[in-house]
Amino acid sequence: MTIGIHRPTQLIIDQSAIYHNIATEKSRLKPGVELFQVVKADGYGHGLVQVAKIAEKAGVTGFCVAILDEALTLREAGFNLPILVLGITEPQYADLMASHHISATVGSIDWLEEASRYLIEEHRLAIHLALDTGMGRIGFQHPEELRQAVQYLDQKPQFNFEGIFTHFSKADAADTAYFQHQIDRWKAFMAVLPYRPKYVHVSNSATSLWHDACNGNMIRYGVAAYGLNPSGTELTVPFPLQPAMSLKTKMVFVKKLLKGYSVSYGATYTAQEDEWVATLPIGYADGYERRLQGFHVLVNGEFCEIIGRVCMDQLMIRLPRQFPVGTVVTVVGEDHGKTISLQDVADYCGTIHYEIACGFTQRLKRTYIN
Numbered sequence: 610m611t612i613g614i615h616r617p618t619q620l621i622i623d624q625s626a627i628y629h630n631i632a633t634e635k636s637r638l639k640p641g642v643e644l645f646q647v648v649k650a651d652g653y654g655h656g657l658v659q660v661a662k663i664a665e666k667a668g669v670t671g672f673c674v675a676i677l678d679e680a681l682t683l684r685e686a687g688f689n690l691p692i693l694v695l696g697i698t699e700p701q702y703a704d705l706m707a708s709h710h711i712s713a714t715v716g717s718i719d720w721l722e723e724a725s726r727y728l729i730e731e732h733r734l735a736i737h738l739a740l741d742t743g744m745g746r747i748g749f750q751h752p753e754e755l756r757q758a759v760q761y762l763d764q765k766p767q768f769n770f771e772g773i774f775t776h777f778s779k780a781d782a783a784d785t786a787y788f789q790h791q792i793d794r795w796k797a798f799m800a801v802l803p804y805r806p807k808y809v810h811v812s813n814s815a816t817s818l819w820h821d822a823c824n825g826n827m828i829r830y831g832v833a834a835y836g837l838n839p840s841g842t843e844l845t846v847p848f849p850l851q852p853a854m855s856l857k858t859k860m861v862f863v864k865k866l867l868k869g870y871s872v873s874y875g876a877t878y879t880a881q882e883d884e885w886v887a888t889l890p891i892g893y894a895d896g897y898e899r900r901l902q903g904f905h906v907l908v909n910g911e912f913c914e915i916i917g918r919v920c921m922d923q924l925m926i927r928l929p930r931q932f933p934v935g936t937v938v939t940v941v942g943e944d945h946g947k948t949i950s951l952q953d954v955a956d957y958c959g960t961i962h963y964e965i966a967c968g969f970t971q972r973l974k975r976t977y978i979n
């Protein structure tokens with residue numbers, strides 16, 4: 610997608626915030642516990658390679674991504690740290706992974722058998738076995754399957770049994786009953802494991818922030834690095850996270866809308882009196898959702914309502930008074946002591962901040978500060 614570099618709309622990424630959010634969590638970890646930074650989905654919309662650079666400076670010892678292509682992008686950019694692909698990669702790419710020293714997530718012996726046919730002789734593929742303790746997404750279902758998989762790996766020098774892990778579905782909730790249930794299932798799996806591989810990991814951000822993590826020696830730290838509370842507003846983070854992403858634009862058109870005149874598609878908004886209206890160059894094609902009609906932005910520390918439908922590339926706001934074209938508008942972030950957080954945007958859309966952050970499209974220019 611073409612990046613809008615000649616448009617005054619940009620995502621601003623505060624690099625020092627990401628650094629702080631990683632370094633602080635790292636300092637809280639028990640000795641010997643490593644932090645792999647999760648940079649999937651273009652670093653949750655913050656920029657894959659840029660976030661990886663900051664994370665490396667902050668002392669992470671590996672990366673997690675969702676898909677093989679993200680791992681390959683990191684390798685092409687010159688990163689040499691371990692990389693784990695958290696999703697299932699098709700077995701035909703086993704050799705491509707091995708040749709780039711990218712670790713694969715595996716949830717069945719079938720996958721291993723299939724992959725073994727693609728691995729050329731001198732290549733060895735590092736494997737992390739995924740255990741399904743209750744997430745119900747990917748991974749071995751029963752301890753007996755795990756026992757057989759380890760036995761299989763022990764016989765096949767093409768594979769390096771590098772890690773074992775699980776993923777919690779409710780580590781971000783005050784009610785810990787289901788989390789405990791998953792812990793119990795984890796323990797049943799671990800009971801059949803003949804030895805511990807190099808990495809044993811169960812923690813996403815939420816687990817690392819709020820739970821004692823099953824004796825693991827690595828965490829998969831994701832959303833909290835970007836300054837976002839994994840629980841939304843349910844639980845308090847043990848240290849102040851610094852949000853890294855803000856979104857700014859400028860007014861490109863300002864007019865007086867006369868009483869009785871309407872705004873945008875469907876004419877869903879009609880001025881009840883004469884009022885000042887500004888047009889902003891951002892719309893749902895940028896990932897600023899159409900559902901945000903009626904929400905607000907910040908102009909000089911004042912909340913201004915989004916009036917009429919959000920268009921693909923533009924939207925309109927009602928101003929308290931006349932402002933000149935070119936006035937800066939804060940769509941997400943802080944302005945004169947007032948804030949619109951990604952959480953606020955997500956609440957209005959009926960979703961979570963994860964979806965808003967990674968939903969911003971590539972048309973938005975990313976600018977890195979600090």
Ligand SMILES: *Cc1c(COP(=O)(O)O)cnc(C)c1O
Pocket residue numbers: 647649695776812813814815829830831832833839
């Ligand atoms: C995305 C993901 C993470 C990171 O989760 P956060 O909530 O962003 O910390 C960790 N582990 C797995 C398996 C994931 O898919």
